[in-house]
Amino acid sequence: MMKWWGWGDPQKTFPMDDKPNLWNWIGNKLHIKENKKISEPVLRSQVIISQANINEDFLQEISNQLEKNQIFITDEERLLHSYGKSYADLFYVRKGIVKKSPDIVIYPKSHEEVEVIMKLAHAHNVCVIPFGGGTNIVGGVDPRDQTVTSKGARSIVSLDMKFMNKVMSFDPQSQTAVIQGGALGPDLEMQLGEKGWSLGHYPDSFEYSTLGGWLATRSAGMQSDAYGKIEDMLVSLKMVTPTGTVVTRTTPASSAGPDLNRFIVGSEGILGVITEATMRIHRAPEVKDYKGFLFPSFEKGVEAIRECIDKNWIPSMIRLQDAGETQLALNMKSPKKGLEAIIQKQIKRFLMATGYQKPCIMIVGFEGDFKNTQTIGQEAVKILKKHRGFSLGKSVGKTWSKDKFNVPYLRDYMMDYAVMVDVAETAAVWSKLLTVYNKTIEEVTSRFQDEGDGAGYIGCHISHTYKTGACLYFTYGAKQTVGKEMEQYYSYKKLITDTFLKNGATLTHHHAVGYEHSPWMETEVSATGLRALKAVKDALDPKNICNPGKVLPVEDEMRLGVFGIDAPEVVHQSKARAKKRSGQVSRNLNENTIG
Amino acid sequence: MMKWWGWGDPQKTFPMDDKPNLWNWIGNKLHIKENKKISEPVLRSQVIISQANINEDFLQEISNQLEKNQIFITDEERLLHSYGKSYADLFYVRKGIVKKSPDIVIYPKSHEEVEVIMKLAHAHNVCVIPFGGGTNIVGGVDPRDQTVTSKGARSIVSLDMKFMNKVMSFDPQSQTAVIQGGALGPDLEMQLGEKGWSLGHYPDSFEYSTLGGWLATRSAGMQSDAYGKIEDMLVSLKMVTPTGTVVTRTTPASSAGPDLNRFIVGSEGILGVITEATMRIHRAPEVKDYKGFLFPSFEKGVEAIRECIDKNWIPSMIRLQDAGETQLALNMKSPKKGLEAIIQKQIKRFLMATGYQKPCIMIVGFEGDFKNTQTIGQEAVKILKKHRGFSLGKSVGKTWSKDKFNVPYLRDYMMDYAVMVDVAETAAVWSKLLTVYNKTIEEVTSRFQDEGDGAGYIGCHISHTYKTGACLYFTYGAKQTVGKEMEQYYSYKKLITDTFLKNGATLTHHHAVGYEHSPWMETEVSATGLRALKAVKDALDPKNICNPGKVLPVEDEMRLGVFGIDAPEVVHQSKARAKKRSGQVSRNLNENTIG
Incomplete structure (x- = not known):
């Protein structure tokens, strides 16, 4: 597992010593005068985790079906499955705040076990959030169920796919391999590499993300210019839903109705769990x-x-x-x-x-x-x-x-100095690309002015090119607005996302929707398009137990334009309640601030 | 329009004169002894067309919205929109039999007009079948609605997209063009070619098929090895459904939820009408x-x-x-x-x-x-x-x-000699390809033996290759079994399709599902997958007015294995009624046989 309070290997921090110019340059950019850590994470013992809400019947039944070391209700396991790795996620947990944790963590070992788990979860009305490496930065893995049953809130299972990490079979003639959904990047490349093959999918999160997660979020790797996005490498898959398993056919191409594979890639766990996939692989490159x-x-x-x-x-x-x-x-x-x-x-x-x-x-x-x-x-x-x-x-x-793969560590380093660091990515056709680029730089730069003394950093790179356009990936940072850190974070997110969509770019090129991008989904896919997505969700998951609150905007007010500049859970509430809650969050933050 | 009784230009027949060896070779293969046409089509005047079933309210309202030359209820127009170009379609119409005709033919001129038409059709419970070039060979365009309302059967509109044939805009920087759904292959290549561009999609039906049809059926063109299938060239589109319009975003790639484009390609008119699409184009090749x-x-x-x-x-x-x-x-x-x-x-x-x-x-x-x-x-x-x-x-x-583009004419030529000619296509991964190929050749050759004296032709080509596999395209022919022509036709179709699926190939690589392949859809996409498709259909077209009876198997008994060896409409009936109807069809055929 990664460190609970930040990115990556708990033993590793961003190597600053061999970069003698860097800190000065950053300090100048962000107007940080003192080289003094003022916002380090709290101690692990200071993190408060809510009490587990266990559906005892479900736990009993599932315990009969799985081994002991597959089911956990410990605070330690629950904490590590409570959130992803967005700036907001880390901001809160570094203060010791965990808004909501899953109640049970289950580690399935096979497709068949996932079928058992989903069946029982459906029967007992228990929510299931698939968990790969936990690297999502758009609120993809945190519990957000709002359903209240006659017995109160529903239990939430985080389904950690870690044990399902095998390359199950090779077909060298067809250049395909069947790989389990829980295989981490290095896992699967090692197993493929032993036989001289490679998938060749290297997202920034490669070391800590899984095939299932890549498929669920339509991930893009660094070599996508040649090999395509993850959906282009997909040949067929199995997804376990609460009401049955979708199995697509292993065929190079088809015209047998709409492509079911593409219903599933990008579904971010809201339809079910991707247990295995047949992927197009290629010979490990000579050069x-x-x-x-x-x-x-x-x-x-x-x-x-x-x-x-x-x-x-x-x-x-x-x-x-x-x-x-x-x-x-x-x-x-x-x-x-x-x-x-x-x-x-x-x-x-x-x-x-x-x-x-x-x-x-x-x-x-x-x-x-x-x-x-x-x-x-x-x-x-x-x-x-x-x-x-x-x-x-x-x-x-x-x-x-x-x-x-070191760059993500820099964010943790900067957060120690009370710096907001975030990324935003999109894609646009070539004729719109430079406009999207220029407008975004312009808007953010002018926000730096409006919010303070103009100090701030924004940079961008193009990666992932296509015949028709390319991805733009922005990184930006500014000193935190103390006491209003989340307002600040969401105001930048809204500014940038609005700028993307207004200028013809897409909501997200490879970070996916999760909770944080859901308010813009209607703008992205049209109201009728959204109804099509919802229909699939309702048919396969009629009780809404699969990763509820993600991808599909939950309420009307979540639509673009109403999306607040406040803490995420606020958006789910009616406006009046939202304001009240917002106050509470700020209070909590202040109480927990330790800098 | 094409000839009503066969393929292509009414003025054109297959050029046999410059091929002095061909007829002898065919005669030997099929054991045709006499060079004598014994099964020519009836005269146009002998074709019987059912009486139109007009929803007067709908007709009135639509007449207020469109011009006179956009709405037809003539027998001539209705005949030309009654079927596609499968062997079964042509077999029947050559005998003078038209099982069911659309009642009204409408030619929209714009996206907005299609929105008006679909809205009125939904309001008045009138079925709509989009019609491109009418080249479909799997029963994609023929009326198959079985709904009976309190006022009897529903009116059926054939929506001929012919007038919507423009390239609406170019974006040379992004290498895209916005093209209307009704543009025929030569139409759009001419308009693109004038500016030095090309779509590069050349299916066998190129001269008579449309962009909207290609998208709706996930078509593949001859140069697909380089440019991909039509879905790979698609950037974004507009589809008018009875309950609203889906508009997808013009972006080179995205991870904003499942890809809505891929919900729509392959939907064969059962969700709505594709009115325009932004397509990836490329410079007209130098070489x-x-x-x-x-x-x-x-x-x-x-x-x-x-x-x-x-x-x-x-x-x-x-x-x-x-x-x-x-x-x-x-x-x-x-x-x-x-x-x-x-x-x-x-x-x-x-x-x-x-x-x-x-x-x-x-x-x-x-x-x-x-x-x-x-x-x-x-x-x-x-x-x-x-x-x-x-x-x-x-x-x-x-x-x-x-x-x-001449080969399709050969079928009409052969049908004059009472020869059954059909094609079947699939795709398989490389490791299964030769098995699928050999088994299919073996099964069909042995059927030639079982059915007669072993006379018959089967050949195959590989086209459309992929990293992981390729398409196999079979052409076969044998003398018609007189009086049981449809039984013969469906027995071959079932034999071959079963062989494809049993050996790991796909139901269809680019001919799509229509009515004829729908019994195998569950085998292809799994029961849960099929529920996902049905959910989208129900959400966007709750009254099932969009091309009913296609893609999704209509009744349980239509599943693979129950699919009869009889005339298509029989399959929709309960088994007892099926037998009765089957007899009727045979009688009708005999009455109408003119050879």
Whole structure:
């Protein structure tokens, strides 16, 4: 499991020592004057967990069916399954606040056991929240059931899929493998790698997220430019619903009605539990070649990408960082010494003189067999250079590749200094991409002004490109507004999401909907579209026991525009009650603040 | 419109004169001794059309909203919208039998008009069947409503989308175009071509089928190896349902819940009418290069394809004909004369001596810009040759390309000689593909024996390849069993479809479900999956006015295994009534037989 109060390995913190320039640069950006931690997490013993609400009949029956080490009602297990890893999740738990915990944590070991569990949960009206690695940052795994039965609130099970982590079978001829839903990224890559294969899906959360979670949230990995999003790699699956199991057919393509696979990917546990999937795999690449380039502007970089795509010479990975993110990246590097430093200075002078005042780093990757990679690589590099891509060689790519899974640790580090750090991602067609980019930067920058003295950081990169457009991934940070941290957080989220949708981008490209994006779902898919989604939910899960409160907006007032700038649970209440509750939350926060 | 009694241009028949070997070869295969037409279609005047069942209130209201030339209740219009182009459809109408006709034919001119029509249809409980080009061969467009209201049967509208044939806007930067659902293949390619673009979707029915129809049936075009199936080219769409319009977002990718686009593609009109779609387009290719190869066996050809895919050197089109279809193709060629004939004879001798006794033709196409096409072409050809692909040069490709849209005319020609001709297509992963292929050939060949003297033709080609597998497309024919033509037809359909599903292939790769494949839908998508589909149908079309009787099996007895070997409408009846009706149909047929 990850650390309860933050991201990743409990033994690991963000390595700041080898980045002597970074802290100064951040301090300047955010106007942090003192290098002093002022908002560290509370002690574990200070975290208050609500009493478990156990459906005894269900617990009895399920205990008859499973082994002892599969069922837990301990505070420790309940805490670790109470939330995901959003800024809001961590903000609360670092203060010792856990709004709601699941009551029972169950670890199934097989598809058949999941069928037993779902059947009993349905019979006993117990909620089930599938739990992969718990990396969701949109409120995807936290308990949000609001149903009140004659016996009070319903019990909530967190279904941790950890034990279902096997590659069950290979079909090398068809280039597919059947993999269990609970397999973590490293788990499945190791098992595939032993036989010379790879799935090739590397989201930022790779080390702590699972195949089932990727499918449930329509995840995208770093090499998606070549291999597609997770839904493109999916061939067939099994999903256990409260009223039966959906089994789709293992076939390369079909026209037998609407594609049931696509009803299930993106369903985020609200229809059932994805227990196993047949995935398209590929030979472990002979070559993995990463190269860095510097572009004189974000626009020039975008032009270069578009021509690569247009000419069909497409790297397996493209990551174009804007000027803001490039500054961050450059300040994360160890400075060169001696001769290297002199050469670097000369290069910098040359670049400044030739128009690279706001340089943007692009990292491109080429994966595959030798010949194919070489050909595509040569042609793509020609195009990048034509658009003034200045080659930085392989070292930038290597540095990025080495550090790629470390970046999430930086947020925990910053939160110790009472800094709000969040990310927002979307996708837009090429003709709208730069407008979405510029408007978002503009709105957030102007919010930095409105909220304080203009201090704040925002940067963006393009990753995940398509013929028709690309993903934009923003990272931003500012000092916390003390006492109104959640208001501040939601005001940025609303500002950015509104900007995305107003300018033709999508609600989310790969972070999914969860609870936090649900107010915008009608804008995204239309009212009639939403009715179609709800219909599937009602048919397969008539008691709404599957991850209630996610994806589908719960009440009318949750619609875009009414979405408050307050703590998430407030939004579920009527407006009057919302205000009252909001006050309570703030009070609680103040009581628990320890900085 | 196409000819009422067969395929395509009423002025055109299959060109037999330039193929001096073909008729003899067919005659030998099918044991047709006399070159005498014995089963030509009746005269148009002999076709009996049921009386129109007009909902006067609806007609009145709709007449107030549309122009006169948009609404028809003439027999002529009703006849042309009564059926698609399956063997069964044509068999009946050639005898003068039209089982059921739509009562009103409406031609909308805009998305807004479709909204008006659907709203009124919903209000007045009138059925609506979207009609594109009418090329469906699985009973997709024929009226099958069985609802009986207090006022009797419901009126049925055939909604002909012909007037909605415009490319409405281009976005060259994003490589997309917004196209109306009623645009025929040549319509839209012409409009796109004028600006240097192409959709690149060329199904066999290209000349007579529409974008809306392609989307509704998850169609696949000849260049799908490069550009994907129609659903892969779809970016967003509008579908008018009886209870509102679904509008999906124009974005390159998203993780905002399950993908609504994929709820709609494959829905075959049972949810509503696709009025327009934003499609991914591409620059009209600089190069279109088709090449022919001869392989010593089907297996060798498959090996070659798999290596191309594995190494990622993928032609935009791959078509591998088995020995049976290769014989047909060779007999369709004009024989060479003089020196060419001598050379050809030598080549043939050489091939026979080196193991090409059962030769299989492969045609590969390379489309795109010059450099890309050349590179992929060179590498792919190396692989084909390595697997003993014997180069036939460009002429075979050219011949095929020239004749590619003529083949459907051959069926009409053969039906004049009382021959049953049908096609069946599926897809399977590579590890199952040859088993599905061999079993199907085996089962059909043995049925030829059981049913008669072993005379019959079956051939197959692979088209539409994927990383994980490919499509198998069978064509077969045998002399009609006089008086039991439909029993014969359905016995083959059942035999082949059962063989597909038993061996792990899909129900259909691109012909869709319609009425004829609906009995196997539960086997294809599982009972729980089917409930999900039904839920969407019930939510968006609560009165079941949208193309009723399609995709979803109507009654329990329609399930696989109960599906009769009799005329389609029989299957809807209880078993006792079914038998009775079956007798009636046979009687009708006999009365109408004119051969």
